[in-house]
Amino acid sequence: xxxxxxxxxxxxxxxxxxxxxxxxxxxxxxxxxxxxxxxxxxxxxxxxxxxxxxxxxxxxxxxxxxxxxxxxxxxxxxxxxxxxxxxxxxxxxxxxxxxxxxxxxxxxxxxxxxxxxxxxxxxxxxxxxxxxxxxxxxxxxxxxxxxxxxxxxxxxxxxxxxxxxxxxxxxxxxxxxxxxxxxxxxxxxxxxxxxxxxxxxxxxxxxxxxxxxxxxxxxxxxxxxxxxxxxxxxxxxxxxxxxxxxxxxxxxxxxxx
Amino acid sequence: xxxxxxxxxxxxxxxxxxxxxxxxxxxxxxxxxxxxxxxxxxxxxxxxxxxxxxxxxxxxxxxxxxxxxxxxxxxxxxxxxxxxxxxxxxxxxxxxxxxxxxxxxxxxxxxxxxxxxxxxxxxxxxxxxxxxxxxxxxxxxxxxxxxxxxxxxxxxxxxxxxxxxxxxxxxxxxxxxxxxxxxxxxxxxxxxxxxxxxxxxxxxxxxxxxxxxxxxxxxxxxxxxxxxxxxxxxxxxxxxxxxxxxxxxxxxxxxxxxxxxxxxxxxxxxxxxxxxxxxxxxxxxxxxxxxxxxxxxxxxxxxxxxxxxxxxxxxxxxxxxxxxxxxxxxxxxxxxxxxxxxxxxxxxxxxxxxxxxxxxxxxxxxxxxxxxxxxxxxxxxxxxxxxxxxxxxxxxxxxxxxxxxxxxxxxxxxxxxxxxxxxxxxxxxxxxxxxxxxxxxxxxxxxxxxxxxxxxxxxxxxxxxxxxxxxxxxxxxxxxxxxxxxxxxxxxxxxxxxxxxxxxxxxxxxxxxxxxxxxxxxxxxxx
Numbered sequence: 001x002x003x004x005x006x007x008x009x010x011x012x013x014x015x016x017x018x019x020x021x022x023x024x025x026x027x028x029x030x031x032x033x034x035x036x037x038x039x040x041x042x043x044x045x046x047x048x049x050x051x052x053x054x055x056x057x058x059x060x061x062x063x064x065x066x067x068x069x070x071x072x073x074x075x076x077x078x079x080x081x082x083x084x085x086x087x088x089x090x091x092x093x094x095x096x097x098x099x100x101x102x103x104x105x106x107x108x109x110x111x112x113x114x115x116x117x118x119x120x121x122x123x124x125x126x127x128x129x130x131x132x133x134x135x136x137x138x139x140x141x142x143x144x145x146x147x148x149x150x151x152x153x154x155x156x157x158x159x160x161x162x163x164x165x166x167x168x169x170x171x172x173x174x175x176x177x178x179x180x181x182x183x184x185x186x187x188x189x190x191x192x193x194x195x196x197x198x199x200x201x202x203x204x205x206x207x208x209x210x211x212x213x214x215x216x217x218x219x220x221x222x223x224x225x226x227x228x229x230x231x232x233x234x235x236x237x238x239x240x241x242x243x244x245x246x247x248x249x250x251x252x253x254x255x256x257x
Numbered sequence: 258x259x260x261x262x263x264x265x266x267x268x269x270x271x272x273x274x275x276x277x278x279x280x281x282x283x284x285x286x287x288x289x290x291x292x293x294x295x296x297x298x299x300x301x302x303x304x305x306x307x308x309x310x311x312x313x314x315x316x317x318x319x320x321x322x323x324x325x326x327x328x329x330x331x332x333x334x335x336x337x338x339x340x341x342x343x344x345x346x347x348x349x350x351x352x353x354x355x356x357x358x359x360x361x362x363x364x365x366x367x368x369x370x371x372x373x374x375x376x377x378x379x380x381x382x383x384x385x386x387x388x389x390x391x392x393x394x395x396x397x398x399x400x401x402x403x404x405x406x407x408x409x410x411x412x413x414x415x416x417x418x419x420x421x422x423x424x425x426x427x428x429x430x431x432x433x434x435x436x437x438x439x440x441x442x443x444x445x446x447x448x449x450x451x452x453x454x455x456x457x458x459x460x461x462x463x464x465x466x467x468x469x470x471x472x473x474x475x476x477x478x479x480x481x482x483x484x485x486x487x488x489x490x491x492x493x494x495x496x497x498x499x500x501x502x503x504x505x506x507x508x509x510x511x512x513x514x515x516x517x518x519x520x521x522x523x524x525x526x527x528x529x530x531x532x533x534x535x536x537x538x539x540x541x542x543x544x545x546x547x548x549x550x551x552x553x554x555x556x557x558x559x560x561x562x563x564x565x566x567x568x569x570x571x572x573x574x575x576x577x578x579x580x581x582x583x584x585x586x587x588x589x590x591x592x593x594x595x596x597x598x599x600x601x602x603x604x605x606x607x608x609x610x611x612x613x614x615x616x617x618x619x620x621x622x623x624x625x626x627x628x629x630x631x632x633x634x635x636x637x638x639x640x641x642x643x644x645x646x647x648x649x650x651x652x653x654x655x656x657x658x659x660x661x662x663x664x665x666x667x668x669x670x671x672x673x674x675x676x677x678x679x680x681x682x683x684x685x686x687x688x689x690x691x692x693x694x695x696x697x698x699x700x701x702x703x704x705x706x707x708x709x710x711x712x713x714x715x716x717x718x719x720x721x722x723x724x725x726x727x728x729x730x731x732x733x734x735x736x737x738x739x740x741x742x743x744x745x746x747x748x749x750x751x752x753x754x755x756x757x758x759x760x761x762x763x764x765x766x767x768x769x770x771x772x773x774x775x776x777x778x779x780x781x782x783x784x
Binding site: 026029030033034035036037038039040041042043044045046050058062064065067068069072076123126127130131132133135136137138139140141143204207208209211212215216218219220221222226227228229230231232233234235237238241242243 | 274276277320321323324327328332333334335338339341352355357358372373374380382383409410411413415416417420542545576577578580581584586589590593596610647648649654656657659
C-alpha cells in the first residue's frame, strides 16, 4: 500500500472514532440532562402521536423554517435533501462486492450534487450579503459552508467532468475500510481533498454547530407533549428537592407546605 | 436614564426589517436591585468580588439542570431565520435585539468556557470571555427580552430565547446583579401574598367597596368573596385586577359570571397573586415558592377547583408549571404524596387549573349565560393574543384552543369583531412590549419601541375596519397598552379586559334560590 493510502486509512478510522465517541457523549449528555418544566411552543400537539408527526415534519420538511423564511428554507432544503440523496448513493462504494438491483434506482441521485451545491452557494451568499446574517456569523460559520462546498464541488468534478476518478479503485478502497481489507486509493488531488474534508467534517461534528442534527430531536420546545395539566411532570432534581424540603429560600421565606 | 429622551417609532404601512444600528440600545439596563430586595430571595446584595467564577459555575449548573439550555446552546447554526422575528429588534434596530444575537451573548461565553472549540480556537467560533463589558451587555440586553417566545416558533430547532434569557438573569442574580423591579415585587408576593403588597385588611376593604359599587351599578348582589373556606372555586388572579383600570372591570366581569352561574367561589388573601415573577428571573426555586402559596391556599380553603384570572404569564405558570411546582393539576403517581394530597381534594371533572375564559366559554356553550350583545355595539373589537397564553398554554383541551376560546367568548358578547393581520396573531402574535419583567418606567424606551409591531397591526385594522377596542387577557398587556397606546396616537382607554366585554353584555337574571346556596357557602367563613 502507498504511504498516502495508509495515512488516509488511518485518518478514516481516527475521524470515525472521534465522530462516534464524540456524538455518543453528546447524545448521552442531551439525554441525561433533565427538562424540568413543560415548555413546548405553539402550535403544540396534545398527544404523543402528534409530537411524532411534528418532529417528522420538522426534520423532513423543515416546517418551522418554512414558516419563517422562504429563502433560507429553499436553500437549506436543497442542500440537506441533496446531501441525503448523495449519502445514500455513496453506499455503493462501501458495500462490498456486487450491488443489489435496487442500486440501479439510486444511480440518478448523482444529480443531487447540483442541488447540494446550489443550496450551499445560496446559503453562503445570504451569509455574506444579508447584513443581519453577516452580523451573527463567526469565521467558522463561513468555513463550514466553504468546506461543504469544496466537498460538493470536488465530488461533482469527479462525477461529471473528464477528470473521472477510478471508480473501481474508490470502491475497493472504501469497501476495504469496512471489511478491513485495505487497499490503495486513487491519488488525484480532488479526490484527496474530497476525502480529507469529509474526515475533518466527521471529526468536528461533535464540537461544532453540526450538533443541530441530534439537537433537534432533544429540543424540549419541539419534542414535548402539551399535557401539563393532565400528567405531573417533574425532574429528578426537583423531586429530590421537593422531598427534602430543602430549598435555600426556607430561611427567609418559610418552610414548604 | 429613566428620563432619557428617545424617538417614538413611526407606524409604517408594513413593518419592514430595519437596517442595523449597532449599539443604539446600549445602556445600563433597568435599575439594579439593592440588598434589601436581593437577600430575601437568597441572592447576594451586591456584585460579588469573584463574580466571574461564580457566574461560570452557575452557567455550568444551569446547563446540567436544564436540557433546554444545553441543547439550545449547542444547536444554533446561525441560519438567521429568527433575526427579523423579535419585536424589540423591529422596533429598535439594535442588532443585539435579534434573538440569535441576544442568545450569542450567552452562547459565546458558553463556548469559551465549556467547549473544546471555544477554549482553543475562540476567534474562529466567536467565543468570548465573560468580562465586564460582556456582563454589562448581559444585564442590558437580557432585560430587553420579554421572553415572549416568538423566535422559538420560527426556529427550525425550536430554540427559545426565553430559556436563555431566564438562564442569564439567574446567573446575574447569582452574582448580585438583580433587577430591582422584579425582585422587589417578588419580595412582596412571597411575604404579603401579592405583587402590590396589599395586606389582607386592605384587600378586604377594596373588595367590599367593589361589591357596593357593582350592586349600585348593576342592581345585583354580586359578591367578591375573600378567604371563604369550603368554596367550590379558588380564583387566583393578578393583583392588578384589584385596583387598576382596565383590569378591575375584568374582575367585575368574573364576579358577574360566577354570580350568574350560582357557584361558590373565593379569592385568597394569602395567595392573592396570579402573576409569578419567579419565571421572569428564571429561578425555579423562587417560582416554586410563589406557586406553593397557591397550593397552601387551595388546601387551607378546601376548594375543589382552582381557577386563574386574566393574566398571561400567570396562565403559563399555572397551566404548564403548577402541576410540576406544586401539584395543582392532575395525574400524579399514587406514590407522589406531595401532589396527591392536593389532587385528591380537587374535582377532576374540571381541568385543574382552569382558566376563567374556559369557565365562561363552557357556561356559554351550555346556555347558562344570556347576553345583550347590543351593549357592546359601540365597539369594534380586536383581540391581542398575549404571548404566554398563545405560545405556551392551551385552553379547552383542543389544539389551538387558546386562540379559539377567547375569540368565541368575545363573539358571544360583541357583534363586531375583526382579527388583526394573520402574521401578527395567534402563535405569531407580537408581544405588547412590556412582558417578561420589563413593565417598569426605567425601561420605557424599549417598551415603546417594542410595541411598534403590535401598534402597526392595530393601526391597520383601525383604519380598514374601524376597530376601536383592543381586548386582552393579560394584566401586563393591559398596563403596557394603557401606557403606550397614547404614544402612538391611540386612545388609551381602547384596551379592555375580555371579561369587561362579558360584564357589559351579561344579563343578570339569576333565580333567587341559587343565591341562598352561595350565601350558605359563604357563612362557613374562616380567618
